[in-house]
Amino acid sequence: MQLSIYTSTQQNNFANFCKTTELKQIDGLTENRIDHYRRLIYGVIDDSLRSAYPLTENLLEEDEWQYLVDNFIEKHNCQSPQIWQMPFEFYSFIEENNFDIKLKHPFLMDLLLLEWKEIEIYMMQDLNDDEKTFESKFNDHSLITLNKEFGILKLDFPVHTKPANEIMKEDKREYFVLIFRANDKVQFYDLSPFFVFLIKKINEGNNLIENIVMDSIQSFKTFPEELVRENIYQFIKSMQSKGFILGYTNGDEKC
Numbered sequence: 416m417q418l419s420i421y422t423s424t425q426q427n428n429f430a431n432f433c434k435t436t437e438l439k440q441i442d443g444l445t446e447n448r449i450d451h452y453r454r455l456i457y458g459v460i461d462d463s464l465r466s467a468y469p470l471t472e473n474l475l476e477e478d479e480w481q482y483l484v485d486n487f488i489e490k491h492n493c494q495s496p497q498i499w500q501m502p503f504e505f506y507s508f509i510e511e512n513n514f515d516i517k518l519k520h521p522f523l524m525d526l527l528l529l530e531w532k533e534i535e536i537y538m539m540q541d542l543n544d545d546e547k548t549f550e551s552k553f554n555d556h557s558l559i560t561l562n563k564e565f566g567i568l569k570l571d572f573p574v575h576t577k578p579a580n581e582i583m584k585e586d587k588r589e590y591f592v593l594i595f596r597a598n599d600k601v602q603f604y605d606l607s608p609f610f611v612f613l614i615k616k617i618n619e620g621n622n623l624i625e626n627i628v629m630d631s632i633q634s635f636k637t638f639p640e641e642l643v644r645e646n647i648y649q650f651i652k653s654m655q656s657k658g659f660i661l662g663y664t665n666g667d668e669k670c
Contacts, residue, residue, distance in 0.1 A: 460488055460501070467502035468530045471523070474579040479516055483509060499538055506531050522572035522582050529574050529592070532566055533601045536594050539564055549662020553651060555625040557663035559617050565595035565659065567611060575603050597658025604657070609635060610650055623666045624651070 461484050465472050472480055483505075491508045493501055506527045509517070517523050542563035549560055568575075570590040572582050591606040593614065606614075612634065616627055628647055632640050654660040 525570045526574045553663040556666045558666045559622040
């Protein structure tokens with residue numbers, strides 16, 4: 416059922432006041448009350464963003480934070496009806512607009528992205544087969560089963576390993592971070608390009624350890640074969656203890 420033009424206009428005027436404090440004609444308005452609606456709506460948005468981005472809020476001066484939130488509320492039309500997704504729209508809004516704060520803190524977008532991804536991974540749907548059983552030990556003929564609830568970020572600054580207020584322009588280079596959910600907690604793990612390669616190979620379906628080892632040896636020929644093999648085994652053990660590798664099945668029975 417479509418709203419009448421009159422009703423739509425009244426609602427838009429009310430929403431516009433809550434966003435900008437610009438008051439247009441609203442029939443039946445008690446003027447000394449409308450400010451309370453603006454305050455309540457602003458408070459919900461501000462509190463939600465502070466909860467989503469505690470590291471960013473802690474980094475910025477209060478007036479800097481308020482300036483970003485004020486601009487977001489006034490100029491952005493939120494699309495998602497789910498409030499937990501609003502922080503991503505805040506991230507996108509800052510990314511798409513030229514704010515001086517991004518020059519002051521060139522790592523700001525990396526920090527926002529990291530904090531948003533923690534929310535996204537935590538809130539993502541369950542993808543793992545909890546009823547499937549796995550072996551806890553592996554050999555070269557084992558197939559690896561990864562935790563499917565993960566993501567890999569490529570960053571320019573070490574926002575995942577270094578306090579934001581200590582990051583310098585000189586820290587800029589290529590960083591990779593693994594983010595995954597295990598036991599209802601989101602974990603972060605710093606990755607080298609070698610381990611990014613490894614995870615991608617496994618995730619693509621090349622999850623027989625013997626094949627992973629041989630592919631890695633071929634792709635990283637500058638490293639001694641035994642070193643590559645040992646690094647792979649150590650990584651597998653470490654990721655299993657953290658919950659990123661769920662376990663193993665017998666590769667000899669695959670077909």
